[in-house]
Amino acid sequence: xxxxxxxxxxxxxxxxxxxxxxxxxxxxxxxxxxxxxxxxxxxxxxxxxxxxxxxxxxxxxxxxxxxxxxxxxxxxxxxxxxxxxxxxxxxxxxxxxxxxxxxxxxxxxxxx
Amino acid sequence: xxxxxxxxxxxxxxxxxxxxxxxxxxxxxxxxxxxxxxxxxxxxxxxxxxxxxxxxxxxxxxxxxxxxxxxxxxxxxxxxxxxxxxxxxxxxxxxxxxxxxxxxxxxxxxxxxxxx
Numbered sequence: 252x253x254x255x256x257x258x259x260x261x262x263x264x265x266x267x268x269x270x271x272x273x274x275x276x277x278x279x280x281x282x283x284x285x286x287x288x289x290x291x292x293x294x295x296x297x298x299x300x301x302x303x304x305x306x307x308x309x310x311x312x313x314x315x316x317x318x319x320x321x322x323x324x325x326x327x328x329x330x331x332x333x334x335x336x337x338x339x340x341x342x343x344x345x346x347x348x349x350x351x352x353x354x355x356x357x358x359x360x361x362x363x
Numbered sequence: 364x365x366x367x368x369x370x371x372x373x374x375x376x377x378x379x380x381x382x383x384x385x386x387x388x389x390x391x392x393x394x395x396x397x398x399x400x401x402x403x404x405x406x407x408x409x410x411x412x413x414x415x416x417x418x419x420x421x422x423x424x425x426x427x428x429x430x431x432x433x434x435x436x437x438x439x440x441x442x443x444x445x446x447x448x449x450x451x452x453x454x455x456x457x458x459x460x461x462x463x464x465x466x467x468x469x470x471x472x473x474x475x476x477x478x479x
Binding site for chain 1: 470
């Protein structure tokens, strides 16, 4: 089955700097890669996703890149703000069920 | 639309007690999921369902049971609560085409369970 690794586990950046979180996946058949943000005590919420037929996707300050050959994908947050502080999860998946696997998460702290 | 709803929000159980965590969605999604999230950890899949009457095990199914009698509801049953089941439980739903292409999973607000 799919295995998703995520790095770093914790990340601290100064407000206004950029943050990058990297994930790798093992199943070459995976074709859907969403990113979720989870604030303390809240539910995970989708912030951006990318499919395997696209190499890059951007939504305002957030972008995701996908390298299918290397089987890794990354989340880029520019001009970070204190409200970006949260735990971010990458997901590798295809189809449904056990083929939708969460990474262990990255705790991002944006320091004022 | 209410989206995905879960009840209760919080529950304390004694060891050996049973309970059912309720989950409902009003988005006409065919896929539904149950995850658990231990403190400071990621989400682990307990059970999932691809439609009414169809369920399957995830990564950590032991100690739990599910049923899916309708498209909207997907309850999770704990038969003999153990301290190891102390966790936050999230229900999620998504729509997937018959080809199996995954769509976004939407999560409920979670149920915090403490087993003492």
